[in-house]
Amino acid sequence: MTMFEDRERAAEAKFVRDDEMAFRITARRNRLLGQWAAERMGLTPAETDAYAKAVVQADFEESGDEDVIRKVVGDLTAAGVDTDEPTVRRALEERHVEARRQLLEVR
Template sequence: MTTFDDREQAYEAKFALDQEQEFKAMARRNKLLGLWAAEKMGLNAESAEQYASAVVRADFDQPGDEDVFRKVAGDFEGSGLEIRESEIRRKMDEFGSIARDQIRAGE
C-alpha cells in the first residue's frame, strides 16, 4: 500500500467513527429529552424510562430532528402542558451538547 492508501483508510475509519459517535449522541440526546419531558408531565420513574425510549424510537420516523420535536411537543399538548417551541428546541440543543460530551468521554 501507498501512503495515500493509508491516509485514505485512516480518513474513512475516522469518518465511520465520527458517524457512529454522532448516532449514539443523538440517541442519548433523545433519551435525555424524553426524561426531561417525562418529568415535566409528571410521569413516574418506570413510565419515564418507557417514554424516553419512545422518544428515541421517534427519531427513526424521518431524517432530522423534526420527528422528535413533534413527538415531544404533541405529547406536551396532549397532557395539557403549554411548553413553548423555543424551550423544547433549546433543550434539544442543550441535551445534544451534553450527550456529545458524554460520548466523547466514553460514558
C-alpha cells in the same frame, strides 16, 4: 502506493468513527430530551424509561429533528403541560451539549 492506500483507509475509518459518534450523541440527546419531557409530565420512573425510548424511536421516522420535536411538543401539550416549540428546541439543544459531554467523557 501503500502510503496513499493507508491514508485512504485511515480517512475512511475516521469517517466511520465520526458518523457512529454522531449517531450515539443524537440517540443520547433524544433519550435525555425524553427524560426531560417525562419529568414535566410527572411520569413514574418506569414510564419515564419507556417514554425516553419512544422519543429515541421517533427520530427514525424522518431525517432531522422535526419528528422528535413534533412528538415531544404533542405529548407535552396532550398531558396539559404549558409548552411551545421554541422551548422544546432549546431543551433539545441543551440536551445535545450534555449528550456530547457525556459520551466524550467516556472515551
